[in-house]
Amino acid sequence: MQHFYSRWMTTAILLVSITAWKSVYAQDTTRIWTRPNVLKTNLLAPISLFYERALTRRFALRTSVRWWSFGSVTKDSKFANATIEGKFYTAKTGLLLTRGHPTGFFVGLYLKARTLRYVNEVGTGPGNPMALDEIKVQSIGFGVTIGYVWVARRGFVVELAHGMGSMPAALTSYEHTMRYSTVTSDSGRDYLMLDFRTGVSLGYAF
Template sequence: MPTRLRLVVYSLLLSAATSNSLSAQDSTRRWSRPNLVKTNLFAPVSLFYERALSERFALQGSVRWLSYYERHNVNFVNVALEARFYLNDSYWLQHKDHPAGLYLSPYLKARSLTYINEIGYGFNKVGDLDEVIIKSIGFGGTIGYQWVSRNGFTVDAFLGIGAMPAGLSSYEHTMRYSTVISTNGFTFHSLDSRAGISLGYSF
């Protein structure tokens, strides 16, 4: 291969390598905070984890739970997985360390609710237990807006609605001497609503 041609080939290879290196560095700089952990101020106990996968797309997993005993025992667990599509223009998003701005988010959710109540109170207790167990799987959509500060602190405001179809749900009402499988309550529990303001930190 002639010397001049070799120089041209080497120059092209060097240029391509430099371009890829700069692109990788720019990508690393752009997503210096790809992870985000936050909690919903409107939920009893909640934890959200969001992972940025591209300029406009992120995956978020969340879990909410509540457990207390006051005349009755209540245990509630809610797990959701959602895909976030950010709608802002690319130039604006490129200047953020984590995806921010207006987004649309379809989600898939599973939840379980257990309610146990001892019939009667004080000296009037009859020793029988009233137990309700509801397990549901559903889906829906959310719209929201996420702010990301230069220091990594975030505020996420969102509102959404979905459904927990009866075909993917079970409602079990149990007394001491009998078990009744019923659809009572599905009208109420088939509607799923989401609303909140979450505070978090990206890293």
């Protein structure tokens, strides 16, 4: 009887072990990424910071911030962009499972908020003080990005991307102001309606 129970226990342990191994294996084949997060900076942008989070095998959500401030006696320029983007990776599942983070070609849809302030000396005003021309723009737009992401085993990331979007007039506030008068004008505004995104980014996945 004792021998029977020993054989039964041994068989039960083997069955439980096989079931557990299959469960672990199944979880591994559909695992969450070992390096789901990425921090990057665009080498072609003045100052930029990108954060990406892989949510599924083929989809990641990315947010980014870019800013720049330049000032001198005759010119002052400031801008800031904030973007949220959904990235859809097109690589085969087998390739994706060998990586810690999604890699390969991707297509991204993005939404961007932008603010711009530009001041320039345009001459002299009453009493010969310096006259300044100021433009302020606040806009929201959207677009499409395509690119390629390469992720090394140790987590280093290289991304090449190019995209184009639109900043609709209905979602844009445009203000043109002089130091001594206020001008309501849309002249020179057309170039602000387009949005171009080109990047060579370096980062790290963790």
